[in-house]
Amino acid sequence: MDLQTRAKSAGLWSPQLPEQLGGGGFTLTQASALLEAAGYSLLGPLALNCAAPDEGNVNLLEKVASESQRHRYLRPLARGEVRSCFAMTEPAPGVGSDPRGVTTRATRMAGGWLLTGKKHLITGADGAGFGIVMAATGNGPGDAVTMFLLPTANEGWHLGEHYRTLDAVSVGGHCVVTLADAFVPDEDVLGEVGRGFHYAQVRLAPARLTHCMRWLGAAQRSHDVALARATTRNLFGRTLSDHGMAQALIADNEIELAAARALLRQATWDVEHDRDAGVASSRAKVFISEAVGRIVDRSVQLMGGLGTVHAEGPADGAVARTYADVRAFRIYDGASEVHRMSIAKRAARAAQGNESRAAT
Ligand SMILES: Cc1cc2nc3c(=O)[nH]c(=O)nc-3n(C[C@H](O)[C@H](O)[C@H](O)COP(=O)(O)OP(=O)(O)OC[C@H]3O[C@@H](n4cnc5c(N)ncnc54)[C@H](O)[C@@H]3O)c2cc1C
Known part of the structure; x- marks a missing residue:
């Protein structure tokens, strides 16, 4: 925490994030030198709030999130108050290298969507405050995939096995997550339906x-x-x-x-x-x-x-x-x-x- 406080006071916190969100406001080219320097230390990316998957999620939310989503998801993430995860990959025969294989389904219902499926290798899922979940909203697997914002406190979100992996670098490990009729209100669809x-x-x-x-x-x-x-x-x-x-x-x-x-x-x-x-x-x-x-x-x-x-x-x-x-x-x-x-x-x-x- 001391390192994070020092990164904030040095203006190096979340290098790429706009200054009005508490970031450094650096361009990607400028941030390149900072992120390489952060990677020199095993703790550097956490100290500068530029570790995966949060760093990618912050930048995606910054580009796509609605005003209400910025308030509820982006700002706490940018401040380093919560962690997040990105849930796309599924056990076979689901999605991996071939993006057309998304089998997690989102079914339309009054006021929102019901998500059902299984994800795995989800970095940082243990301890994350929310996940960005990819699910099919069309007629078949991989059809019209949509992104959803899902708090991990949702009663349909179940954290499963922590895989024992070669790497030990990621906070929150690489986990299985099962979605069992997880209700997502319309206001938590990220961007437009079908543009996942x-x-x-x-x-x-x-x-x-x-x-x-x-x-x-x-x-x-x-x-x-x-x-x-x-x-x-x-x-x-x-x-x-x-x-x-x-x-x-x-x-x-x-x-x-x-x-x-x-x-x-x-x-x-x-x-x-x-x-x-x-x-x-x-x-x-x-x-x-x-x-x-x-x-x-x-x-x-x-x-x-x-x-x-x-x-x-x-x-x-x-x-x-x-x-x-x-x-x-x-x-x-x-x-x-x-x-x-x-x-x-x-x-x-x-x-x-x-x-x-x-x-x-
Ligand atoms: C440490 C780690 C962290 C991860 N974190 C996340 C995460 O946070 N969120 C998430 O959603 N996923 C995550 N993943 C999953 C990762 O995105 C998938 O493992 C990756 O997309 C490959 O999918 P797969 O494992 O299903 O392998 P498969 O799709 O089964 O592919 C197996 C192998 O087939 C080969 N292959 C693929 N396509 C071709 C081709 N066209 N021609 C020849 N060979 C090919 C490749 O060598 C590939 O490794 C993580 C994985 C690891 C290892």
Whole structure:
């Protein structure tokens, strides 16, 4: 809490949120440096109120919520008084990589909607004050999907199993949530009925880039910790960083950190200027999620046995922690294969002359 108070007084709280909502009022490009710095520390994103999924939810609500929803959901979230979650994914055969599979149903009734279904892998659900839930409001699964705001105190919201996952970075874990005839009044429909997928993209395009920013910070930290050891550890008569094979690991980390920042800068600019940012954001997400994994893996290797130890004895712990925490980033916010599919489809359409090529 002390760190959060200090972030507020330094004007760094919720970097991207407008100042009238208590945020820093920074553009996405400006926030990029702050979010990367926040990611350098395991506690940084919480201290600056820019951790997932709240950060993505705040920005979505800021763009889409009605005045009453801003008052009841956005403002408490922006002040850090409650946490939230985003509930889309379902156990098979429900929605995952293929967005057409939403099986949670919202049935129309007087004054609102009745939600029934099962979600899983919902980050932060344990302890959240409310969830943003995707449910089908059309005739079949995945048909006319709509977003709903649902307080977790609703008697139809049931928190289920806490999955034991590779990562340990998320407050509130990754949980199963069952919706059993959860009544949502009309005033808690988020945006327009049937436009849930559109709003999901409004949320995801910047949210996957802010994930990239935080993970880049974590990768830089791992690289710095490994460099500190490689430049002081003496092996076979010379410093580890003077051995050619260690130099290759160090150099590849430097190259991929720089390449990741360049791709991120371009995608951030496109999102910020409302340019068609789909391909740029997919390219950045695929490359950075995979590059961060490689950078941290090389850092573990340079560290030797201590690279695998959590913060005990002489180990920094951040390298081992990040190695486990970052793996899932190649799956959430669109698996690498899904982004590659859309990049390739776009390139093929351009080659066939049906579409202009995305800016490079
Ligand atoms: C740590 C973590 C946190 C998460 N948090 C949330 C959350 O807060 N809210 C939420 O709603 N969901 C969340 N998720 C779920 C996440 O969004 C899904 O796991 C993801 O969309 C993939 O869906 P799936 O798990 O059903 O895998 P599937 O859809 O079954 O896909 C399995 C694999 O198939 C491959 N694949 C997919 N499409 C193609 C293709 N076209 N060609 C070739 N291969 C392909 C990919 O490798 C993919 O990983 C989280 C997941 C994790 C791991």
